[in-house]
Amino acid sequence: MALEHAILVSLLEKPGSGYELARRFERSIGYFWTATHQQIYRVLKRMEADGRLDVREVPQQGRPDKKEYSVAAPGRAALSQWLHEPIEPESVRHDLAVKIRGAAFDDPAALIREVERHHRAHSDRLAHYLAGELRDFTGPEAPGTSGTPGPPDAGQELQHVVLRGGIAYERMTLAWLDDVLATLHRLGAGH
Amino acid sequence: MALEHAILVSLLEKPGSGYELARRFERSIGYFWTATHQQIYRVLKRMEADGRLDVREVPQQGRPDKKEYSVAAPGRAALSQWLHEPIEPESVRHDLAVKIRGAAFDDPAALIREVERHHRAHSDRLAHYLAGELRDFTGPEAPGTSGTPGPPDAGQELQHVVLRGGIAYERMTLAWLDDVLATLHRLGAGH
DNA sequence: AGCTCCATGTAATCGGTTACATGATTAG
DNA sequence: CTAATCATGTAACCGATTACATGGAGCT
Numbered sequence: 001m002a003l004e005h006a007i008l009v010s011l012l013e014k015p016g017s018g019y020e021l022a023r024r025f026e027r028s029i030g031y032f033w034t035a036t037h038q039q040i041y042r043v044l045k046r047m048e049a050d051g052r053l054d055v056r057e058v059p060q061q062g063r064p065d066k067k068e069y070s071v072a073a074p075g076r077a078a079l080s081q082w083l084h085e086p087i088e089p090e091s092v093r094h095d096l097a098v099k100i101r102g103a104a105f106d107d108p109a110a111l112i113r114e115v116e117r118h119h120r121a122h123s124d125r126l127a128h129y130l131a132g133e134l135r136d137f138t139g140p141e142a143p144g145t146s147g148t149p150g151p152p153d154a155g156q157e158l159q160h161v162v163l164r165g166g167i168a169y170e171r172m173t174l175a176w177l178d179d180v181l182a183t184l185h186r187l188g189a190g191h
Numbered sequence: 192m193a194l195e196h197a198i199l200v201s202l203l204e205k206p207g208s209g210y211e212l213a214r215r216f217e218r219s220i221g222y223f224w225t226a227t228h229q230q231i232y233r234v235l236k237r238m239e240a241d242g243r244l245d246v247r248e249v250p251q252q253g254r255p256d257k258k259e260y261s262v263a264a265p266g267r268a269a270l271s272q273w274l275h276e277p278i279e280p281e282s283v284r285h286d287l288a289v290k291i292r293g294a295a296f297d298d299p300a301a302l303i304r305e306v307e308r309h310h311r312a313h314s315d316r317l318a319h320y321l322a323g324e325l326r327d328f329t330g331p332e333a334p335g336t337s338g339t340p341g342p343p344d345a346g347q348e349l350q351h352v353v354l355r356g357g358i359a360y361e362r363m364t365l366a367w368l369d370d371v372l373a374t375l376h377r378l379g380a381g382h
Numbered sequence: 383a384g385c386t387c388c389a390t391g392t393a394a395t396c397g398g399t400t401a402c403a404t405g406a407t408t409a410g
Numbered sequence: 411c412t413a414a415t416c417a418t419g420t421a422a423c424c425g426a427t428t429a430c431a432t433g434g435a436g437c438t
Contacts, residue, residue: 060388408416
């Protein structure tokens with residue numbers, strides 16, 4: 001039930017409508033959680049009914065009105081409680097790996113195109129993350145930076161470390177996909 | 192619906208009972224897919240009803256009898272078809288990242304214990320993977336190995352490259368968790 | 383005339399998790 | 411005597427995916 005918590009975090013960072021949340025889930029929050037608008041609207045309703053969120057109808061000109069959600073005190077409490085509970089380390093779900101092992105019973109070479117597609121997709125994601133890092137965090141720490149003006153705020157630092165995780169994940173994945181491609185080519189050539 | 196395909200791959204590698212599959216999902220297949228025995232039994236029944244699997248009752252002494260499943264021709268065809276369909280690159284779901292961003296609205300230092308727990312869990316998994324690599328694939332390629340006897344079989348190679356993916360993932364995760372810990376400590380100290 | 387963006391929803395289905403249930407054998 | 415291993419299942423629930431649905435504003 002971490003979607004609730006992801007929504008609480010996002011709304012604490014900035015209140016917004018269901019639509020806006022859906023867009024955030026396509027961008028920054030998408031580094032670590034995904035959700036579609038259908039899911040989000042349903043959960044927002046439930047959370048509002050439970051008193052964890054406040055809503056405010058915002059009339060707009062030229063656009064449909066929207067409902068702006070923000071975190072109410074019980075929502076903040078719920079998040080805080082969850083933060084203090086231990087959670088299980090993630091288990092992975094990786095379809096592509098199933099395919100790779102399955103290729104032993106089919107034509108391994110036929111997978112090359114697919115793996116190349118994934119490589120391109122992850123490459124794009126990495127570029128997108130790096131652009132975001134440059135935009136929001138003034139790039140990777142230059143070692144020779146003189147006198148940064150005091151400690152940066154905790155929220156920024158924490159967002160940045162999560163983004164660095166996304167970047168590390170994409171880089172690792174790209175390197176692994178290179179390894180997979182080399183293996184598939186070797187199997188094709190050795191045959 | 193990749194659980195079906197993971198089961199097909201596993202049963203092609205070696206036929207077995209639901210119980211045995213559940214154990215494999217805790218081990219090697221667990222690198223890229225997880226499933227509990229309840230799930231597995233349900234899916235096995237469905238796949239057998241659909242004619243994708245064959246069953247054989249195997250009486251045993253000293254233990255309960257078991258049902259050994261193996262892949263029937265239509266199952267092999269279904270797998271083959273799936274292998275030729277493109278799939279979407281995975282989207283990540285990472286609770287811990289939600290917590291890290293959420294920590295900005297609570298006490299960041301309180302997360303240190305939790306992150307350390309995750310670090311230990313991933314460290315254990317890495318050790319387990321590395322042991323498996325040594326056992327099943329005679330360790331990482333030694334550069335000075337003279338004359339390996341002909342091309343190794345495709346199945347082995349493909350299982351190995353998937354395992355290398357698991358290893359790379361755990362190493363990347365450990366490095367990131369170090370980064371997270373350093374960040375949390377910095378925030379605690381700078382305060 | 384057609385497409386995209388903004389904005390919100392309902393309904394059906396399916397996959398996954400959690401809890402409950404049974405029962406024999408073997409090792410500590 | 412207790413716990414773990416082998417072996418198989420049912421039932422309830424919940425979260426996620428997919429399809430369907432509406433409707434105005436603004437751009438090309």
